[in-house]
Amino acid sequence: MSAKQPLFEKIANEIKDKIEREEYKAGMLMPNEKELQEIFSSSRTTIRRAVDLLVSEGLILRKNGVGLYVQPKLTAQNILEMTGVMKNSTTEDLKKEIKDFYIRKAGKFYASMLQIKENELIYYIKFVQKSKLSMTLDVLILPLRLYPDLQVKDVQIINTIELVNSGKYKLFELQQELQLILAGNEQIKHMHMQEGAPVFKLSSVFFAERKTPIAIQNRYEDAKSTKYVVDFN
Known part of the structure; x- marks a missing residue:
């Protein structure tokens, strides 16, 4: 008589099935361990063992402070679309300086995007981050009704x-999408760059479930002076 399959292995197999069916797509943020406890009506220990198994098999990634991700697939089509992987290798210990923080009406472009x-x-937020090695200029757009x-x-x-x-x-x-552009007025003003200097523009759109921006x-x-890396950890 074969031994009964442990519950954590059954749960791990169910999660594998969801990944294979692309219910959980490559690079996507999955339910966290607490949410998985509710989904599978199981204890924290059982879920932790199931997740540990999937991590050891290379199907899931743990990202500290964020959550669980399905292991991204390295293809030319999605390398710039994987969740949280585009990372500046020199932006450690940056000091943040807020340049703009105000509420405005969304025009056609932002209304369409969001x-x-x-x-x-919407909130229009602009800030500069500086370190000894690098400087970034960030523009963040958030709908007021979602962040009252x-x-x-x-x-x-x-x-x-x-x-x-x-x-x-x-x-x-x-x-995410990474582009190489030329410095314009904003980069000249806030980053002290020369007009026409090469600039990396990293555009990110954040989605909730059901593809809601x-x-x-x-x-x-x-x-x-910037080097980007693809971070899988």
């Missing part, structure tokens, strides 16, 4: 992922 009505109120209690100090203290997760919806997926971020960095 799937909201034109003239709906947002304050300047929140932007100053916490990082973008935590800020996006502080609203009415939680981050489920992130799409909840935030937009554009980050600008000097292309001559």
Whole structure:
């Protein structure tokens, strides 16, 4: 008689099936361990063992402070779309300086990107981050109705992922695109760059479940001194 399969292995197999059916897609933020406890009506220990098994098999990634991700697939099509993987290798210990923080009406572009009505109120937040080695200029757009209690100090203290997760919806997926552009007025003013100098523009759109956009971020960095890496940890 064969031994009974442990419960944590059964749960791990069910999660594998969801990954194979692309219910949990490559690079996507999965339910966290507490949510998995509720989904499978199981104890914390059982879920932890199931997740540990999937991590050891290379199917799931743990990202400290954020959650669980399905292991991204390395293809030319999705390497810039994997959740949380585009990372500047030199932006450690940056000091943040808020340049703009105000509420405005969404124009056609942001209304379309955020799937909201034109003239709906949004936060327009601009800040510079500096270290000895690098400087970034960030523009963050958030719908007011999703972040009604947002304050300047929140932007100053916490990082973008935590800020996006502080609203009415939680981050489920992130799409990113990296472009090489030329420095314009904003980069000249805030980053002290010369006109026409090469600049990396990293555009990020943050989604809740059901592909609901909840935030937009554009980050600008000097292309001559910036190196991007793909982070799978």
